[in-house]
Amino acid sequence: MYTDSVTYTADRLIESTRELLWERGYVGTSPKAIQQRAGVGQGSMYHHFDGKPDLALAAISRTAEEMLAAAEGQFTAPGTSVERIAAYLRRERDVLKGCPIGRLTQDPDVMADPVLRRPVEQTFTAMRGRLAEVLAEGRDRGELTDTLDPAATASTIVAVLQGGYVLARAADSTAPFDQAVDGVLGLLAAQTR
């Protein structure tokens, strides 16, 4: 529960912006719709945020932080490097809805604005970086073969997730996502010693 009503108002505005960005994209998210969904007046909104771009940045940044924090839960769990990556890839996901950060790459207004694109880019860079660390750790511990390239393999894993969402949407089924994940985990398993 929030006891600070100022924080609570800002929070509701961010959450409403997140929902609207997800449902309607940037162009379809009007300041008025944000205010209505948050139950906040125009004056209050402009007290907390400079406007729609500022709110969108806060909304995208919060989604990005949550995504990285959730992944960190799997990356720092006990187990071998491949076990932790498998737990991350196989964790419960709303596959047919897709990735709220990945989908922003198809939003022309977000991609055209360097300030809004930055957290999208940073999220993928951070995810690839963390996966590369987990893979390098596995290699250094002797779990994985020396020939495995941690950075390239990490990019492959992030691409499999993002591409798996595309295949699942095309099929209106989670099956191709699961198969793509099985495939990369099979290739990784062959690299364990």
Place this chain on the structure above:
Amino acid sequence: MYTDSVTYTADRLIESTRELLWERGYVGTSPKAIQQRAGVGQGSMYHHFDGKPDLALAAISRTAEEMLAAAEGQFTAPGTSVERIAAYLRRERDVLKGCPIGRLTQDPDVMADPVLRRPVEQTFTAMRGRLAEVLAEGRDRGELTDTLDPAATASTIVAVLQGGYVLARAADSTAPFDQAVDGVLGLLAAQTR
């Protein structure tokens, strides 16, 4: 050169629909815009096509056929199974523009219409099927280890391409696409004997 003016008109309508679907998505592609771009009158358009959904289906199907035909060029070239897959993954692509079929999975109007979604789904199913055949051939010839799962690995490869486009757009750079491709080819190379 077309000598048959009826075919030529239908062809111009399909090409204009392809361009508009790519630039504006389904909702932004009006019959009037298609006619104007094709330089074809309304009566002539409705002589050839039942309307926008019919034209969109023809446009999507043509894009899908071209994509599969282009891949077939690499899949049937000389070389080992992994060499042919590498040639396919590394062939010249307009990475930052992305995949004209994959992008349709983000078009809500296309995904909501089973008739328009079908060629999108079929393209990915066909691509996964062909890659699985190329991998199975490599395994049967003794180029690849017996433990490799052709179907799952094929889904991984298609996902890497589609996800690679997402990462490239986020970064406004082809580098993460290339790295994801390098990563999956490195994992595949480790499966060769």
